[in-house]
Amino acid sequence: MDCPMLIGNLRKPRIYWYQTDAEIVIRIMLHDVDDYFLSVRTDEFEFSTSVDGVDYYIYLHLFGAITAEKTIHKTTGREVTVYLPKVQKWTPWPRLIYSSKACPHIFVDLDHLASIKPKKEIDWNEREDFATFKRRHNISYIRPDVPSSDEDESAGEENNMIFDF
Secondary structure, eight states, X not given: OOOOOOOOOOBOOEEEEEEOSSEEEEEXXXXXXXXXXXXXXXXXXXXXXXXXTEEEEEEEEBSSOBOGGGOEEEEOSSOEEEEEEBSSTTOOOSSSBSSOSOOTTEEEOGGGOOOOOOSSOOOGGGXXXXXXXXXXXXXXXXOOSSOOTTSOHHHHHHTTOOOOO
């Protein structure tokens, strides 16, 4: 049986997203949006509108849980911005949606990425060895991977054995 090709009349607008410690911010890039439908549940996001006779629809299964009751949304002349509060604050999301497949209409908002800088410059030549680190932090229960000079060197060879079956 020959089935016809499925053609959708709905378009997906371009989405930019970024996160802070407490919320996820989704920016839907559409000009002159007056009326739209927005539904937010614990891990689902749904948006639809019609602009200049073109219908747009978005359904996202979110990566993490959000507090749907505290969602804030606003529209400007060029975009619709939705603020989704995270349930687990200070937990970064590696991506917006649960699926690891790339979506061509979802982009990370590079304008809001925080630059990550170390608190102080690290001099790798002045790095301390593991035994000194253990003494300084009073740690006695962690064994180093490399045997020290006072340990039997055959103990380190047991961990490096390769088994062929």
